[in-house]
Structure formats: C-alpha cells, structure tokens
Amino acid sequence: MSQPSTQMEQFRSWLAERGLKVTRQREAIAEVFFGSGGHLSLEELLELAKEQQPSVGYATVYRTMKILAESGLASEHKFAEGNVRYEPSVEGEHHDHLICVTCGKILEYEDERVERLQEEVARKHGLRVVSHRHEIYGECVRPACPDRPPGRHANGD
Ligand SMILES: [Zn+2]
Ligand SMILES: [Zn+2]
Known part of the structure; x- marks a missing residue:
C-alpha cells in the first residue's frame, strides 16, 4: 500500500x-x-x-x-x-504486469505459484534468483477493450 x-x-x-x-x-x-x-x-x-x-x-x-x-x-x-x-516501489512488495497491446492498459498480478515455479526453473539451470520481471502481453477481453476495432475478436482473427 x-x-x-x-x-x-x-x-x-x-x-x-x-x-x-x-x-x-x-x-x-x-x-x-x-x-x-x-x-x-x-x-x-x-x-x-x-x-x-x-x-x-x-x-x-x-x-x-x-x-x-x-x-x-x-x-x-x-x-x-x-x-x-x-x-x-515499496520494500518487500513485488508484483508483475499484464499489458493490453491494444489500449495500453496495465494491470498488476501476484501469484505464488508463478513465483515458486520460476525459482524452480532458475534452480534447475543453476541460477539463484536475484530479481525477475514478468510481462504478459494480450488484449483485454473483460471488459471489452475500448480500443479494439469493431468485429475483431480477442482470439486474434
Ligand atoms: Zn506495477
Ligand atoms: Zn485493451
């Protein structure tokens, strides 16, 4: 906060x-x-x-x-x-981002499973995690993206 x-x-x-x-x-x-x-x-x-x-x-x-x-x-x-x-930035707080490629909206998420999984992946590759950055790019579906041209669907066609 x-x-x-x-x-x-x-x-x-x-x-x-x-x-x-x-x-x-x-x-x-x-x-x-x-x-x-x-x-x-x-x-x-x-x-x-x-x-x-x-x-x-x-x-x-x-x-x-x-x-x-x-x-x-x-x-x-x-x-x-x-x-x-x-x-x-607040010490001890961490989140990653979801970005809509159409309207530019930026959302935040925190997911324990994602955090754990990447520790695991890094360990497997002989790396100790110091920091990381996740960005997921997509198109907003809910609520419908305000900038999406009419007739175009979120599945990309
Ligand atoms: Zn953020
Ligand atoms: Zn959007």
Missing part, C-alpha cells in the same frame, strides 16, 4: 543527505507520483505535476524521476510500447 506522506519524508531526507535541494517543483512531482496508481510516463507525470505547480518542466520531471529511481522509491519499467513508466 502506498503511504504518500512517509514516502515524501523519505524522499526529502534522501535529498538532504546528499545535499540536493528540495524544490517546490521536485516536491510537486514526487507528491503526484506517490499519490498515483503508478505506471505513469514522464509526459503523464508532467501533466499531473503542472496542475500542482505550473512552473514544472519536462527536464525537472526527468531528473526528479531519475533521483527517485536512484533512491529506490521508484522503479522504472520499459514495456513494449517503448515509454519508460514509473511506479512507487
């Missing part, structure tokens, strides 16, 4: 420890980011941050998100569509 205020405090102290400035722009970006459901691109974060702080520019969003990723408070994902997307 996200705890925006605690995350903001962690962000502020991370900046302070490194002698980096806590600017209103950086704060607005971090607040919007921690308050979001995640998976946002830089462009989307810029739009949202501008509502709080109109002076925010793209370069500041870019740098702030790099800082957040470096601090471990954000994780970067590059899905097949190509945009880098950011989501808050």
